[in-house]
Amino acid sequence: MARYKIKSVANGKYVSIYNLTAGGILYENKNVVCKTATSLGKDQIWDINLSSPSSTFVRSAYWPFFGLNAYRSSDTEYNCDVYEIVGNETDATTEFIPTSQGYYQIRLKNYPTKYLTASGSSSVVWLGATGGNDQLWSLEEVFDTPTTAACHVISHKGYGNALNVYTSSGISDGTLATLWDWDNVNDQRWYFDQISGREYVIKSAMNQTYHLGYSTSASGGTEYGYYRAMMRSDASNSYKVTLESYGDNIYRIMCNIGGSPRYLTAESAIGTNSTPTHLVWYPYRSNADQLWKLVTGTSYTYSHSCVDGYDGVWPTTENIGMTDGFQALWRPAHGGIDVPERIAGTQPIYSMFIGTVIASSYTDQLGYYVEIQSAFDNKICRYQHMLAGSVAVSVGDEVMAGQQVGTVGRSGDSTGEHLHFEIMMPSTRTKIDPVFNVF
Numbered sequence: 001m002a003r004y005k006i007k008s009v010a011n012g013k014y015v016s017i018y019n020l021t022a023g024g025i026l027y028e029n030k031n032v033v034c035k036t037a038t039s040l041g042k043d044q045i046w047d048i049n050l051s052s053p054s055s056t057f058v059r060s061a062y063w064p065f066f067g068l069n070a071y072r073s074s075d076t077e078y079n080c081d082v083y084e085i086v087g088n089e090t091d092a093t094t095e096f097i098p099t100s101q102g103y104y105q106i107r108l109k110n111y112p113t114k115y116l117t118a119s120g121s122s123s124v125v126w127l128g129a130t131g132g133n134d135q136l137w138s139l140e141e142v143f144d145t146p147t148t149a150a151c152h153v154i155s156h157k158g159y160g161n162a163l164n165v166y167t168s169s170g171i172s173d174g175t176l177a178t179l180w181d182w183d184n185v186n187d188q189r190w191y192f193d194q195i196s197g198r199e200y201v202i203k204s205a206m207n208q209t210y211h212l213g214y215s216t217s218a219s220g221g222t223e224y225g226y227y228r229a230m231m232r233s234d235a236s237n238s239y240k241v242t243l244e245s246y247g248d249n250i251y252r253i254m255c256n257i258g259g260s261p262r263y264l265t266a267e268s269a270i271g272t273n274s275t276p277t278h279l280v281w282y283p284y285r286s287n288a289d290q291l292w293k294l295v296t297g298t299s300y301t302y303s304h305s306c307v308d309g310y311d312g313v314w315p316t317t318e319n320i321g322m323t324d325g326f327q328a329l330w331r332p333a334h335g336g337i338d339v340p341e342r343i344a345g346t347q348p349i350y351s352m353f354i355g356t357v358i359a360s361s362y363t364d365q366l367g368y369y370v371e372i373q374s375a376f377d378n379k380i381c382r383y384q385h386m387l388a389g390s391v392a393v394s395v396g397d398e399v400m401a402g403q404q405v406g407t408v409g410r411s412g413d414s415t416g417e418h419l420h421f422e423i424m425m426p427s428t429r430t431k432i433d434p435v436f437n438v439f
Contacts (some may be wrong), residue, residue: 032080058106061247164180213255353376356375366385
């Protein structure tokens, strides 16, 4: 996966989301057009997985759950718009076909006679093969070069926890890498040394001859069937990684293992100094457990902020971390985020967005829960395991972002006091990762 601008060979303009402004709302069926470079920028940047060119999505860098889509308006020509992408959407799966000139044709995998086409001076449609430049596209990669200074590598899912060398003494070959409470120490500082292009080695500031890597033979070197991240003595720079840039110093870190791309992944949620989280090299997935932020300096405070244009708040006290993430490797059926209770009996639960209460009830599994449908894009937010008697809203109520709707508890099927919250698509109730897609 990498970020690209898609440029028409015919008119020299970029595939863009129509009339999108900073902080503007991106909604389904918004038109896609060709435009010259814009000041916003993100309306022209797309996430594309070219390691799987025969079946991939073209996701908006502005909001990753929207991507290029075909609106089948007639048999001859399909409109090109953006639509929500959650799974294997028939109208959004694309193929990138390289040409001998170094360009690409982009066609719909499930409608292979329809190609992305620059029509006129600004329109973009899906059309039958023309054999012309109007169906040729160049890809311009958008990549933020990482800092050359020593930095912390912060888990985007881990609420500020950092990539760490798991040792109480000197580093050695095979020492595990873990996720740990942020600290201003060398076992959490790293150097990204460029080999070529987007290829780097990640060196420990404790001893730069040791690089982040893996072992195919070490005892205990695998978990969930995938290799654990560990330190390797690497004078020949064998343990190279490829960085995929997501802006704001956020990256995926990919290692090619046996010809297969594997991404640095936090196996569950945050680690602590007593129970650090292991890291594994895992296949690509659209989860926050594969996003890493490079941070320089001697202090760092993590905060949850919504993606551009999404006016929302974190659903409980801001300085409290997560204990389990979305579809954690050890718990793949977990469809939401768990936030622990840190303020006994009084920790508030806030509505993430402006919306309408569509459910307020109790089940033996969910406990006391509330569902609120966002006025912004109709997504459904569900808050579970509330303290008995604390539910503060009723079905039909209009709520504001940040309004208290209940208190953290342990009602229903819960082993301890915590908030479990989910975000679901409005029509299918398909669950998406709130941290990856919204925060």
